[in-house]
Amino acid sequence: MDSRLTPATARVAHESLRGRVEAARYTPGEVAEVVVPLADLLAAPDGARDRQVLLGDGFTVIDREHGFAFGQAAKDGYCGWLRETVLGPPVGPTHWVAAPASHIYRAPRVQAQETASLSLGARVRVTGTSGAFAETPLGFVPSAHLRPIGDWFTDPVDVAHQFLGSPYLWGGNSRAGLDCSGLVQAALLACGWPCPADSDLQLALGQPVDQTGLMRGDLIFWKGHVAMIVDGEMMIHATAHGMTTRLEPTARAIARIAAQGGGPVTACRRP
Template sequence: MSDRRLTPANGRVAAAHLRGQVAAERFVAGEAATLAAPVADLLAAPCGARDRQCLLGEAVTIYERRGGWAFVQAAKDGYVGYLAEAALGPPGAPTHRVAARATHLYPAPDMKTRERMSLSLGARVTVTGEAGRFAETPLGFVPRVHLAPLERPEADPVAVAERFLGAPYLWGGNSAFGIDCSGLVQAALAACGIACPGDTDMQESLGDAAQGPPRRGDLLFWKGHVALVRDAETLIHANAHHMAVTVEEIAAVTDRIAAAGEGPVTAHRRP
């Protein structure tokens, strides 16, 4: 059985490359688009539950527009779902990503002007010029210090994850405004140029099975949960216990999860 999260088909329409593999009324090549909102929920169905989120500048392929909703597949991880059609714009060519935990986009290169929007770490923008301490984009101005070129990935996923410390927990969240355990891992790895799927069960096949003591950058998995190892004793994770991104001792988290009836560590991976 195909995974609906990764299969661009909804019965009415399906991606052309799925012809002969799934049933659909129409098979289409799809239409390139880019997220034009700071952050948008990717839903399991129109007006349905949030599966994940997409950030400004991320590319998607639209397979159907219907009733104000777009049936899409995200380029970053292949996740399929529904986005509000109003949140989408034409395809773009981003040059930079937000490397700070969050930033603001202004109508002028002046921090005293009223911001147009807030952007999360991982959002993508197209820099067209510079104005003092600001980078100019088609949408406005962003502090240059908060941006990094897309072609220059970071080296340490844990250091990226630490920028989210204190960010509120949000089921299915992918931004500094709300994030869950798999969203944190994906954001940290993506900033380092490491492809990463969106959900914990998918992430459990990342990299190689690790042997021996955990080391920085490893992933530890429990039933429905994932965390990044900071060192031999501590980890960083977005968790519902604290409803935030926190650093904790590996032993304490393992004991707490076991006490809640969720069992032991299920996998130890090295991306």
């Protein structure tokens, strides 16, 4: 079983795995929610970053160890360890950040001190409005930056464009830094389309398409890399080549990646 998608540690497993995974104990898990703007999802307690989760993301806690909680992210099923301090009881988000980035403010006015930065995809619970601001339990967010959950974008390429210039970050999932699969996931989730976290998992999305017939929104894959087609000439991707999210001519990228030892295109998919 893929450990990235298996909610189990050596001690405890989710009850859905009973009969499939051996464990000393099975649990339905504890439903929690991310209460900080951004947190690393780790491969082990205090270990390396695998992915990231955003404010308002749901998380089912399966196990705890030395101040860390192991569990599964609701948005994509990815499993890993979070610091316990980044989790809290679920408050039930009502809106999501539909701008590339936003802030939480102490008061509902533009001159107020900001207390946190939010990335596209973060979720908040709106409890009221004050002028041009939405009130949340953490403070005030510009209403123009929010949409009700369920009010999604329709074009993932348009969403991906909002990340242009964002720095490349291995395992990143936010405007502050993201990798190739993080960009694809953010763009598809913002359109209400389910999407796994890593590029090899994204190979299962949609239907295969021929490289000669690529259309806007199609995904093009190399070993360990994925990009999104913009049109007949261009693609967009978060790439370690230049360490940024950029537009690049597709034919040029194919030739460059091959020349740098990244191999040929391995697949093309239409989500």
